[in-house]
Amino acid sequence: MALDEKTCEIAVVGAGAVGLSAALAFARDGYRTALIGGLDTRRDGRTVALLNGSVRFLDALGAWPSLRSKAAPLETMRIIDDTGSLFRPPPVSFRAGEIGLDAFGWNIENATLVEGLAEAARSFDPVTLIPGQATAFRAESGAAVVSLSEGPDVTAGLVVAADGRNSMLRRSAGIEVRTWSYSQSAVTAILAHDRGHRDASTEFHTRHGPFTLVPLPGRRSSLVWVTRTEEAQRLAALDDASLALRIERQAQSLLGAMRIEGPRGLVPMSGLSVSRFWSPRLALVGEAAHVFPPIGAQGLNLGFRDVAALRDAVVDAGDEGREPGADETLQRYQRGRDLDVRLRTAAVDSLNRSLLTGLIPADFLRGAGLLALSNVGPLRRAVMREGVLPRIGAPRLMQDTPGVYGNRS
Numbered sequence: 001m002a003l004d005e006k007t008c009e010i011a012v013v014g015a016g017a018v019g020l021s022a023a024l025a026f027a028r029d030g031y032r033t034a035l036i037g038g039l040d041t042r043r044d045g046r047t048v049a050l051l052n053g054s055v056r057f058l059d060a061l062g063a064w065p066s067l068r069s070k071a072a073p074l075e076t077m078r079i080i081d082d083t084g085s086l087f088r089p090p091p092v093s094f095r096a097g098e099i100g101l102d103a104f105g106w107n108i109e110n111a112t113l114v115e116g117l118a119e120a121a122r123s124f125d126p127v128t129l130i131p132g133q134a135t136a137f138r139a140e141s142g143a144a145v146v147s148l149s150e151g152p153d154v155t156a157g158l159v160v161a162a163d164g165r166n167s168m169l170r171r172s173a174g175i176e177v178r179t180w181s182y183s184q185s186a187v188t189a190i191l192a193h194d195r196g197h198r199d200a201s202t203e204f205h206t207r208h209g210p211f212t213l214v215p216l217p218g219r220r221s222s223l224v225w226v227t228r229t230e231e232a233q234r235l236a237a238l239d240d241a242s243l244a245l246r247i248e249r250q251a252q253s254l255l256g257a258m259r260i261e262g263p264r265g266l267v268p269m270s271g272l273s274v275s276r277f278w279s280p281r282l283a284l285v286g287e288a289a290h291v292f293p294p295i296g297a298q299g300l301n302l303g304f305r306d307v308a309a310l311r312d313a314v315v316d317a318g319d320e321g322r323e324p325g326a327d328e329t330l331q332r333y334q335r336g337r338d339l340d341v342r343l344r345t346a347a348v349d350s351l352n353r354s355l356l357t358g359l360i361p362a363d364f365l366r367g368a369g370l371l372a373l374s375n376v377g378p379l380r381r382a383v384m385r386e387g388v389l390p391r392i393g394a395p396r397l398m399q400d401t402p403g404v405y406g407n408r409s
């Protein structure tokens with residue numbers, strides 16, 4: 001294939017956190033990589049809790065050192081059953097020290113993370129940044145072509161669709177999706193508060209969804225309040241002072257008086273799963289491949305696992321003399337992701353639905369599950385480890401093995 005400035009080995013579409021990380025990952029492996037998409041760093045009160053494996057991944061990409069001081073460690077995770085259920089268990093706390101970690105992960109504003117990754121991509125020459133929108137995708141024999149809103153087409157051996165939940169690339173490739181929605185929305189905000197959070201996140205399970213406070217640096221936390229859509233709309237319409245008071249009451253004054261800092265968000269809860277993670281010359285990652293409610297800090301962590309797994313499949317294929325965009329490479333990627341994504345989607349969905357039902361068997365099972373988690377040591381530790389980083393099939397950039405870069409033959 002003749003190479004010119006419009007041709008690259010790997011083109012990533014979408015400059016969100018997942019797309020930026022993909023472009024960095026492939027460029028660091030020595031692939032000529034283009035990243036197509038404009039930066040969106042608007043602040044909407046959304047933070048992302050990055051679990052341990054994701055932090056290792058960002059560290060391997062060289063992006064973590066500059067982000068670390070803007071993130072808060074999650075040393076304790078507390079769950080409080082506030083459903084009023086007959087089988088309400090006492091609060092359960094998990095401490096990272098129990099599984100030998102300093103922190104389960106780190107919480108950071110999504111916009112800050114995107115800015116940090118963009119800075120890392122800008123200062124890394126092998127990534128070519130193309131700020132336009134992708135308008136069409138087609139796979140041809142031996143390559144794929146992405147058309148842009150401005151400028152010449154981009155030709156690549158592999159195109160990575162990181163263009164979010166409404167992925168144009170997924171649609172162009174004819175990959176089927178299943179979508180569903182919940183009668184809930186999430187109110188998001190950044191809060192300043194009088195009492196320290198002691199690096200603990202607290203999730204109140206209410207009858208209408210989880211109400212979660214996650215620490216940020218200083219006496220600040222982020223809020224994700226999942227509740228009935230009409231109630232979420234009512235809350236979103238309150239002025240800052242009235243909303244802060246409602247939040248303080250809902251949090252049982254755990255963190256003292258609160259103030260809202262900066263813009264807030266209102267996000268309808270929905271889900272999406274795909275029939276397959278690839279089509280010829282195309283791999284789906286991040287929300288282009290899966291969407292579920294923001295419960296249990298899973299979405300972006302799963303998106304980073306997609307990227308790290310795709311990178312392993314591409315590097316391994318290269319070692320065996322195959323191209324990044326060959327069908328066998330992408331089938332390997334699919335095999336690595338299918339179970340993880342389906343299990344997590346199902347787990348988040350059933351937890352959410354078990355809160356909403358109010359049915360005694362569901363309440364009993366949830367209550368008994370939490371009770372077992374507080375009292376049975378080995379089970380607690382197994383669940384904590386699995387939550388932070390599944391041990392089976394963890395991609396190499398998420399494992400505790402430095403120096404995995406630089407071995408592309």
Ligand SMILES: Cc1cc2nc3c(=O)[nH]c(=O)nc-3n(C[C@H](O)[C@H](O)[C@H](O)COP(=O)(O)OP(=O)(O)OC[C@H]3O[C@@H](n4cnc5c(N)ncnc54)[C@H](O)[C@@H]3O)c2cc1C
Pocket residue numbers: 013014015016017018019036037038039040046047048049050110132133134135162163164165167168186188224267285286287288294297298299300301302303
């Ligand atoms: C309230 C809330 C709280 C959350 N908390 C957590 C958490 O604690 N932990 C966690 O792991 N996850 C969390 N998530 C999920 C997480 O935010 C998402 O999984 C993640 O942001 C998705 O990233 P992405 O890069 O796949 O998609 P996006 O961030 O949507 O990025 C897609 C990018 O593609 C661009 N794009 C789209 N179409 C095109 C095109 N045609 N051409 C070029 N560019 C295009 C868009 O402009 C955008 O920049 C939360 C989500 C919500 C709503």
